[in-house]
Each structure stands twice: as C-alpha cells, then as structure tokens.
Amino acid sequence: MLTVVFFGKTGAGKSSTLNALFGLALATDPAVACTSKPQVTLLDPDEDSGLPDEPVRVVDMPGIAESLRAEDLYQPYYEKWVPQADSLVWVTQADTRAYKRDQLYLMKLLPLLRPGLQLIVALNRVDDLGVDEGDESFNTALRRPSAAQLAVLPEKISDVYGVFKEILGEAVPFDRSHVVPYTARYGWGLEKLKIAILKGVER
Ligand SMILES: Nc1nc2c(ncn2[C@@H]2O[C@H](COP(=O)(O)OP(=O)(O)OP(=O)(O)O)[C@@H](O)[C@H]2O)c(=O)[nH]1
Numbered sequence: 698m699l700t701v702v703f704f705g706k707t708g709a710g711k712s713s714t715l716n717a718l719f720g721l722a723l724a725t726d727p728a729v730a731c732t733s734k735p736q737v738t739l740l741d742p743d744e745d746s747g748l749p750d751e752p753v754r755v756v757d758m759p760g761i762a763e764s765l766r767a768e769d770l771y772q773p774y775y776e777k778w779v780p781q782a783d784s785l786v787w788v789t790q791a792d793t794r795a796y797k798r799d800q801l802y803l804m805k806l807l808p809l810l811r812p813g814l815q816l817i818v819a820l821n822r823v824d825d826l827g828v829d830e831g832d833e834s835f836n837t838a839l840r841r842p843s844a845a846q847l848a849v850l851p852e853k854i855s856d857v858y859g860v861f862k863e864i865l866g867e868a869v870p871f872d873r874s875h876v877v878p879y880t881a882r883y884g885w886g887l888e889k890l891k892i893a894i895l896k897g898v899e900r
C-alpha cells in the first residue's frame with residue numbers, strides 16, 4: 698500500500714486538488730476552514746489510469762494555520778499520518794510571497810518524515826499569479842497562464858524552492874523539479890503534478 702498525504706495551509710486547495718487529480722468529491726470551501734478530519738480514499742485502478750501496480754491511498758489532511766485551537770486538535774492527525782507518507786504533497790499558493798507559515802510547519806514536521814520520503818511542493822493557484830499592471834492575466838477561456846505569468850513562473854519556482862530547501866536541508870531528496878506549478882480550478886499543470894506525485898512512489 699502506497700500512501701500519499703496532502704498537507705498545507707487551510708484554503709491552499711488540498712481538497713480541490715485531490716478532486717481534480719483523482720475525480721473525488723471531497724468538500725471544499727471558499728471562506729471557512731473546511732476539512733476537519735483526515736479523509737482517506739483508496740484510489741480505484743479501474744477508474745484511474747497511470748496508477749502504480751501497488752494500491753494507492755490518498756489522505757486529505759485538515760489545513761494547518763487555521764487557528765491555535767485547531768492546531769492542537771489536528772496535531773495528533775499529523776503525527777499519525779505524516780510518518781506513514783511515502784509521498785507528501787505540500788500544497789501551497791503561487792499567488793503570495795509569504796511562506797513563513799509553511800516553513801514553520803515544515804520545521805515542526807521534519808522529525809516525522811520518513812527517510813526516503815518524496816516531497817512534492819504543489820504550487821497551486823497559478824491562475825491568480827500576479828503580473829505587472831497592464832500585463833495579461835490568466836486566460837480562462839483557454840485555461841492556461843498568460844505569457845506574462847509564464848515569464849514570472851521560473852523565478853517564482855526558484856523562490857519557493859529556496860524557501861523549502863532552507864528548512865529541508867539534506868533531510869529528504871528535494872530539487873527544483875519537486876516544485877510543480879498548476880491550478881486545480883482550471884486544470885493547467887495537473888497532469889504534470891500527478892506524474893510527479895506518482896513517479897516518486899513507484900518502486
Ligand atoms: N483561484 C483558484 N482558487 C482555487 C484553486 N484551487 C482551489 N481554489 C479555491 O480555494 C478554496 C479552498 O479550497 P479547498 O480545496 O477547500 O482548500 P483546502 O486546502 O482543502 O482547505 P482546508 O480543508 O480548510 O484545509 C475553494 O474555494 C477553492 O475553489 C485554484 O487553482 N485557483
């Protein structure tokens with residue numbers, strides 16, 4: 698059994714990403730913290746092409762940084778599931794510059810990570826990636842980033858890579874290719890994300 702755990706700040710889009718990647722129907726919410734218990738789903742190889750031979754279960758975690766109370770409440774879930782992860786998908790947002798919360802939590806989780814674990818930073822909401830005034834924004838008709846967004850993406854990826862690498866050090870294998878930009882809402886980049894997630898867990 699392979700275990701893929703989705704982790705990250707509340708509202709980053711963990712549940713939306715799982716729904717888009719694997720055709721699930723997990724609850725999502727635009728305004729308030731949504732997932733309050735880990736949701737475990739065994740993926741059906743008949744419904745989903747490209748899965749490894751071994752059965753895969755995906756775990757949707759309640760979001761971090763919701764509140765101090767939630768943090769205490771959820772900590773046992775994190776302690777239960779993170780050490781079981783063959784692949785940890787850390788969902789964060791492209792449309793921000795503030796990654797300190799991610800860093801603080803990653804630091805906290807570091808002792809729980811399995812050696813040899815694959816960590817993927819899923820960089821969601823590329824559709825909201827800011828560009829200079831006057832530059833084109835996301836093309837919703839074609840469901841793909843504008844030229845201006847594509848132009849800033851490499852720098853964004855480097856930036857996020859640096860933020861995570863600073864905490865990870867050599868604890869787990871991690872390079873720039875582990876930071877995968879996409880948008881769960883419009884589907885752009887999802888196929889690459891899926892490949893990245895599954896590639897690392899296949900033995
Ligand atoms: N613009 C945009 N919005 C998105 C994207 N992905 C998710 N959202 C929205 O972000 C909101 C939060 O998404 P969720 O999937 O519920 O987030 P979550 O990380 O599961 O949140 P918790 O369960 O509270 O930890 C929803 O309103 C989604 O529609 C995206 O790629 N672009």
Ligand SMILES: [Mg+2]
Pocket residue numbers: 711712713724725731732757758759760
């Ligand atoms: Mg959720």
